[in-house]
Each structure stands twice: as C-alpha cells, then as structure tokens.
Amino acid sequence: MSAELAIRDAIAGRGPITFAEFMELALYGSGGYYASGSPISASGDYFTAPSAHPVFGALLCVQLREMWRLLGSPAEFTVIEEGAGNGGLAADISEYAARLDSDFSDALNYVAVDIAPPARQHFPVLPLEEAPAGITGCVLSNELLDAMPVHRFEVRDGEVFEIFVTLEGDRFAETLQPPSSLEIERTLAPFVESLPDGYRGEINLQLESWAQRQAKALGRGWVLAIDYGFERSELYRPGRTSGSLRTYYQHTLGQDTLRHAGEQDITAHVDCTALDEAMTSAEFQLTGKTTQAEFLSRLGIHQAVEQLEASNLSRPESRANEQGIRSLLDPDGMGRFVVAAYSRGIDQFDLAGLSGPADGSATRLPDLPRLNPARHINLVDQQQTGGYFEVQSLEDLFSDRP
Numbered sequence: 084m085s086a087e088l089a090i091r092d093a094i095a096g097r098g099p100i101t102f103a104e105f106m107e108l109a110l111y112g113s114g115g116y117y118a119s120g121s122p123i124s125a126s127g128d129y130f131t132a133p134s135a136h137p138v139f140g141a142l143l144c145v146q147l148r149e150m151w152r153l154l155g156s157p158a159e160f161t162v163i164e165e166g167a168g169n170g171g172l173a174a175d176i177s178e179y180a181a182r183l184d185s186d187f188s189d190a191l192n193y194v195a196v197d198i199a200p201p202a203r204q205h206f207p208v209l210p211l212e213e214a215p216a217g218i219t220g221c222v223l224s225n226e227l228l229d230a231m232p233v234h235r236f237e238v239r240d241g242e243v244f245e246i247f248v249t250l251e252g253d254r255f256a257e258t259l260q261p262p263s264s265l266e267i268e269r270t271l272a273p274f275v276e277s278l279p280d281g282y283r284g285e286i287n288l289q290l291e292s293w294a295q296r297q298a299k300a301l302g303r304g305w306v307l308a309i310d311y312g313f314e315r316s317e318l319y320r321p322g323r324t325s326g327s328l329r330t331y332y333q334h335t336l337g338q339d340t341l342r343h344a345g346e347q348d349i350t351a352h353v354d355c356t357a358l359d360e361a362m363t364s365a366e367f368q369l370t371g372k373t374t375q376a377e378f379l380s381r382l383g384i385h386q387a388v389e390q391l392e393a394s395n396l397s398r399p400e401s402r403a404n405e406q407g408i409r410s411l412l413d414p415d416g417m418g419r420f421v422v423a424a425y426s427r428g429i430d431q432f433d434l435a436g437l438s439g440p441a442d443g444s445a446t447r448l449p450d451l452p453r454l455n456p457a458r459h460i461n462l463v464d465q466q467q468t469g470g471y472f473e474v475q476s477l478e479d480l481f482s483d484r485p
C-alpha cells in the first residue's frame with residue numbers, strides 16, 4: 084500500500100490524525116519514504132556527512148578508539164549505529180579501524196541497525212530489533228533524531244493548539260485541536276506568553292522512550308549523537324515563527340509537509356535540552372556537547388587537508404575531496420550540527436573530540452581516506468550540474484540569528 088493510501092485509511096477510520104502519526108506513516112509506514120528508497124545519494128534527495136567524505140567516519144573511528152582505550156581496551160568493544168541508513172558510515176569506520184590500529188579493529192564489533200534498512204547497503208544493516216543489549220562500547224547516531232516523528236503546534240490567542248491532519252476532498256489539510264498530550268502543554272508553558280499569534284513549532288515526544296532504549300542497549304560506555312538542533316530556548320525563540328520542520332524533495336528544501344506523502348523527507352531540529360533531560364532521566368550523564376566543526380577539528384581534520392595538499396591526486400580529485408571535507412565544517416551547514424555525548428556505567432572521562440586541543444594536535448592520523456565514488460558523493464560535480472540544494476533556504480533552516 085502507498086503511504087498516501089495508508090494515511091487516508093487511518094483518517095477514514097478515525098478522523099483527524101496527529102502530525103506525528105502522519106509523519107510516521109509518510110516516512111516509515113509501508114510504501115513510506117524510508118521504507119521504499121535510498122534517499123541519500125546524488126540522485127536522491129539530500130546528502131549527509133558520511134556520504135560527503137570518508138574522513139567523517141575516520142575521525143569518528145579515532146574517537147571510538149579513544150573510548151575503547153579509556154575502558155581499558157576490552158577484548159570486545161561494540162558499536163551500535165542506530166539509523167545507519169545504507170551503512171556508508173559503518174563501512175568507513177570499519178575500514179579506517181583496520182588502517183589505524185589492528186588491536187582496536189579486532190576488538191570492534193560494529194552492529195549497524197535501522198528502522199527501515201534500505202535494499203542497497205555498503206555494510207550489513209540489520210533491523211532495529213536485532214540490536215544487542217547491555218553492550219560495552221558506544222551507541223552512535225548521525226541524523227537519526229531529526230528523522231523522528233514530531234507533533235506540531237500553533238499558538239492562538241496565547242493558547243497552544245495541536246496541528247492535526249485531515250482530508251479535505253482528496254487533499255490532506257491541517258486542522259487545529261486541543262493538544263493530544265499534556266506533555267505538549269507542559270513543555271511549552273514557559274514560552275507560550277512570549278510567542279506571537281500564529282507561531283508554529285514542533286515537539287518530539289519520542290525522546291524519553293528512545294533514551295530508555297539506549298539505557299537497555301548500553302551497559303558501559305557512551306551514547307554519541309550527531310544532529311542539527313538547538314537548545315529549547317533557541318528552538319522556541321519568538322522570531323522562529325514557522326518552526327524548524329522541513330522537507331527534502333529532489334535536493335530542494337521546502338516546508339509543505341502534506342505534499343508528496345511518502346516521496347519526500349520530513350525532518351525537524353532536535354530539542355537538545357529535551358535530549359539532555361531524557362538522557363538524564365534514563366541515568367546517563369552528559370559528557371559534553373560541541374559543534375560538528377569543533378569536534379572534527381579537535382580530532383584532527385586539518386591533517387586531512389594537509390595530506391591532500393601533499394598528495395599527487397589530479398586537480399579534479401583534489402578539489403572534490405577538499406569540497407567534501409569543507410562541507411563537514413561549513414559554519415552555515417553541517418559544521419554547526421551538534422555533537423552530544425552521554426555516558427553510563429563508567430567514570431566520567433574527557434573525550435578528545437569534546438575537550439582535546441582545539442587544533443587536533445593530540446592525534447596523528449595515518450593515511451586518511453579519500454572519496455570512494457561507490458560510496459560518497461562528488462560535491463564539485465553536483466554543483467556543476469546545477470547546485471545540490473536550493474541553497475537560499477539553508478540559511479533560514481540553520482539560522483540562529485534573530
């Protein structure tokens with residue numbers, strides 16, 4: 084059944100559904116966006132850090148190796164990557180582990196899982212239910228939390244209403260109703276007076292249960308989550324009147340979430356404060372938070388650029404690699420993503436990516452990897468063929484300026 088039909092059926096059976104239910108069906112229902120394609124590619128709808136350059140995976144590997152050492156170099160160090168998509172990051176990390184340190188590589192048990200494993204994979208990606216429990220190691224995710232279904236709200240005359248989805252003729256339409264959960268009102272209570280009439284935003288009510296699941300998955304070690312997000316006071320800033328919900332359709336950013344049901348990605352910024360709260364109540368301790376640009380710099384990304392300059396790559400290859408690396412640090416794009424680490428069952432340790440020397444001088448990184456056309460996107464080619472995104476709206480998407 085197509086996602087659109089499944090949504091129609093749900094509405095026909097029950098009346099208006101919450102936007103979170105709409106998003107769940109549109110992305111993960113049968114015939115949904117993630118269930119039926121491979122969106123992260125040159126021909127897909129968007130790219131992520133692992134598809135931009137393998138140095139992202141290599142530097143994460145360096146961080147994981149440090150974690151392994153901090154735990155006393157156990158014989159088995161398990162990484163569960165949640166939301167692994169096509170397994171590109173898993174492949175990059177595993178390959179660099181073998182290059183970096185054979186003892187670490189031998190200890191590394193890398194389990195990639197996804198709620199909707201795609202057909203085309205660079206590394207075996209298992210269904211989510213097959214993730215192990217009680218591991219010693221790290222639960223890692225990149226751009227997972229932004230893909231979770233969110234509830235939407237609108238402020239009217241100082242009151243919070245929830246945006247539901249209904250059918251008007253043969254079109255999906257919005258309708259406002261009282262919130263479906265007290266949690267929505269509770270979260271917004273401190274902000275609602277300052278929010279202008281017509282203000283719209285989103286709330287992810289799944290973070291608590293996600294954090295509880297991580298507590299079962301992880302016996303000793305860290306959760307490391309990378310995503311775009313803001314602290315709550317920034318997320319619900321009065322000037323951000325249309326929230327952070329966005330769509331990606333054929334590399335174009337949009338906001339019409341009810342169109343192309345099942346054929347476009349829908350994503351929302353993460354409420355980093357809510358993530359901290361959920362992790363704390365699941366008995367994790369916050370190790371630290373930083374931006375992706377700082378994290379990769381502390382782990383030594385400049386060495387990738389130096390190695391590139393010293394290489395005898397052709398000019399086009401060199402430019403493509405440089406562009407991929409720069410995109411990871413872009414202050415208006417992925418460079419400002421948030422990297423958050425939480426620990427459980429262990430002493431508090433500093434991590435190199437969060438509090439090592441800012442220039443990454445503490446690590447020597449041998450033989451950093453280059454773009455592999457089978458796995459990564461050549462961003463220079465993409466730009467020459469008409470631009471990767473309709474870039475004008477990226478500023479709006481990631482802006483934290485009033």
Ligand SMILES: C[S@@+](CC[C@H](N)C(=O)[O-])C[C@H]1O[C@@H](n2cnc3c(N)ncnc32)[C@H](O)[C@@H]1O
Pocket residue numbers: 117123131132133134165166167168169196197198199200211224225226227230231
């Ligand atoms: C934006 S994609 C990111 C894929 C990959 N991590 C990357 O960076 O290229 C989000 C992925 O998370 C998966 N996903 C969404 N919700 C999930 C959940 N609750 N558990 C596991 N995977 C989930 C989706 O199926 C999708 O593959």
